[in-house]
Amino acid sequence: xxxxxxxxxxxxxxxxxxxxxxxxxxxxxxxxxxxxxxxxxxxxxxxxxxxxxxxxxxxxxxxxxxxxxxxxxxxxxxxxxxxxxxxxxxxxxxxxxxxxxxxxxxxxxxxxxxxxxxxxxxxxxxxxxxxxxxxxxxxxxxxxxxxxxxxxxxxxxxxxxxxxxxxxxxxxxxxxxxxxxxxxxxxxxxxxxxxxxxxxxxxxxxxxxxxxxxxxxxxxxxxxxxxxxxxxxxxxxxxxxxxxxxxxxxxxxxxxxxxxxxxxxxxxxxxxxxxxxxxxxxxxxxx
Amino acid sequence: xxxxxxxxxxxxxxxxxxxxxxxxxxxxxxxxxxxxxxxxxxxxxxxxxxxxxxxxxxxxxxxxxxxxxxxxxxxxxxxxxxxxxxxxxxxxxxxxxxxxxxxxxxxxxxxxxxxxxxxxxxxxxxxxxxxxxxxxxxxxxxxxxxxxxxxxxxxxxxxxxxxxxxx
Ligand SMILES: Cc1cc2nc3c(=O)[nH]c(=O)nc-3n(C[C@H](O)[C@H](O)[C@H](O)COP(=O)(O)OP(=O)(O)OC[C@H]3O[C@@H](n4cnc5c(N)ncnc54)[C@H](O)[C@@H]3O)c2cc1C
Numbered sequence: 001x002x003x004x005x006x007x008x009x010x011x012x013x014x015x016x017x018x019x020x021x022x023x024x025x026x027x028x029x030x031x032x033x034x035x036x037x038x039x040x041x042x043x044x045x046x047x048x049x050x051x052x053x054x055x056x057x058x059x060x061x062x063x064x065x066x067x068x069x070x071x072x073x074x075x076x077x078x079x080x081x082x083x084x085x086x087x088x089x090x091x092x093x094x095x096x097x098x099x100x101x102x103x104x105x106x107x108x109x110x111x112x113x114x115x116x117x118x119x120x121x122x123x124x125x126x127x128x129x130x131x132x133x134x135x136x137x138x139x140x141x142x143x144x145x146x147x148x149x150x151x152x153x154x155x156x157x158x159x160x161x162x163x164x165x166x167x168x169x170x171x172x173x174x175x176x177x178x179x180x181x182x183x184x185x186x187x188x189x190x191x192x193x194x195x196x197x198x199x200x201x202x203x204x205x206x207x208x209x210x211x212x213x214x215x216x217x218x219x220x221x222x223x224x225x226x227x228x229x230x231x232x233x234x235x236x237x238x239x240x241x242x243x244x245x246x247x248x249x250x251x252x253x254x255x256x257x258x259x260x261x262x263x264x265x266x267x268x269x270x271x272x273x274x275x276x277x278x279x280x281x282x283x284x285x286x287x
Numbered sequence: 288x289x290x291x292x293x294x295x296x297x298x299x300x301x302x303x304x305x306x307x308x309x310x311x312x313x314x315x316x317x318x319x320x321x322x323x324x325x326x327x328x329x330x331x332x333x334x335x336x337x338x339x340x341x342x343x344x345x346x347x348x349x350x351x352x353x354x355x356x357x358x359x360x361x362x363x364x365x366x367x368x369x370x371x372x373x374x375x376x377x378x379x380x381x382x383x384x385x386x387x388x389x390x391x392x393x394x395x396x397x398x399x400x401x402x403x404x405x406x407x408x409x410x411x412x413x414x415x416x417x418x419x420x421x422x423x424x425x426x427x428x429x430x431x432x433x434x435x436x437x438x439x440x441x442x443x444x445x446x447x448x449x450x451x452x453x454x
Contacts, residue, residue, distance in 0.1 A: 011305045037343075037346045040305075041326075043326075044326065044327055053350075105427025106341070110340055110341070111342065111343065192426045
């Protein structure tokens with residue numbers, strides 16, 4: 001039997017060709033639709049899917065993927081699959097390439113977009129959001145009143161307030177030569193599941209030492225965030241995965257991990273030292 | 288009005304644009320090869336091709352396939368050039384389907400159309416794939432009979448002629 005939502009009457013799908021047209025549609029009550037992989041599961045979350053929708057797929061500006069020596073500028077409608085392919089082999093963007101290529105499964109990755117991953121506010125296990133935190137990306141927002149840019153950390157912390165009346169146009173990731181990165185996730189099965197916990201990390205590595213590490217943790221709390229205590233502990237120390245894991249084990253008390261059907265909260269925090277060890281080992285291997 | 292082609296046939300349908308594509312296919316067109324099993328993108332049993340790419344029909348709103356070409360398991364290979372899918376057996380048009388039969392890979396049949404639809408274009412695009420790469424391509428297709436190894440055997444068998452020719 002089709003779920004209840006497919007019998008809903010008078011749902012409309014608009015296909016604006018420009019960002020202003022999408023914002024107008026949104027202002028008139030339409031919900032933005034990107035890949036649909038979150039929205040189309042609304043019925044399973046007991047959220048009725050009613051009214052009008054504005055698809056973002058026909059807006060060329062949202063599908064841009066520009067790589068310059070200074071930055072990667074990626075439109076919100078770029079899919080996980082396209083990201084993984086386009087960023088493969090670029091060392092400083094590795095966290096995003098791995099996140100995009102390892103999340104979900106191939107069918108979801110062909111549809112789900114970067115913008116959808118950032119804007120599915122109730123989804124705590126977003127791989128791209130976590131990788132973009134570690135990469136210190138900026139988020140470009142568009143509103144009818146004009147464009148704006150916010151730091152990724154700010155966006156994630158305040159997106160419930162930022163998103164009404166706004167559209168995420170894309171992200172800008174600064175490319176810093178010499179910076180390396182890793183993205184490590186723990187699904188319950190080897191692949192195809194939501195990650196129980198995610199560690200995304202970037203740092204400079206010189207003479208075997210880490211400098212200015214940026215460490216993001218996803219899926220442990222409801223929203224991904226940086227692990228400031230561990231960043232401070234690892235800054236300037238030698239790149240030693242086992243020592244990094246010990247440091248992480250001593251700094252777990254700052255987390256308030258979420259309970260979930262696939263894993264209890266304590267487990268999500270307990271696996272973090274192992275993920276930190278794996279992330280540092282990946283960094284070591286790429287140095 | 289949603290205009291699309293399904294298995295080569297042009298159609299114009301007046302329906303709710305947020306209807307999942309799998310319901311359009313099964314309920315409105317009677318094409319029951321794609322299965323609506325989990326309806327949340329985890330099992331892959333509803334996989335069909337949209338413009339040649341495997342897509343999850345449970346998560347695809349019908350309105351997003353407006354103007355596009357949809358192929359279901361019922362139409363797989365039938366409109367492809369013979370070089371890609373030699374049509375020597377009208378009932379089993381692709382090498383992958385023939386290999387599935389040869390390896391006796393089908394168990395209950397629930398996952399199977401989705402497995403074939405997910406694998407066919409991937410194998411075609413990358414005939415040099417090894418067993419591990421094929422396994423990764425199957426990440427989003429669950430077989431509740433746990434018949435994965437035989438399905439893999441069949442996919443490996445389907446690629447063998449091309450891999451031998453390349454050696
Ligand atoms: C089986 C399955 C497994 C998954 N596993 C993972 C995983 O392991 N890791 C992971 O990271 N993700 C995973 N995902 C994907 C994730 O759960 C979301 O479904 C996905 O990221 C949403 O992207 P979308 O483009 O489909 O968004 P949609 O469903 O189209 O939209 C999601 C929300 O974002 C809003 N929105 C979309 N684009 C914009 C924009 N540009 N500006 C403002 N608002 C916007 C929409 O209005 C909606 O509220 C999985 C999904 C499925 C189905």
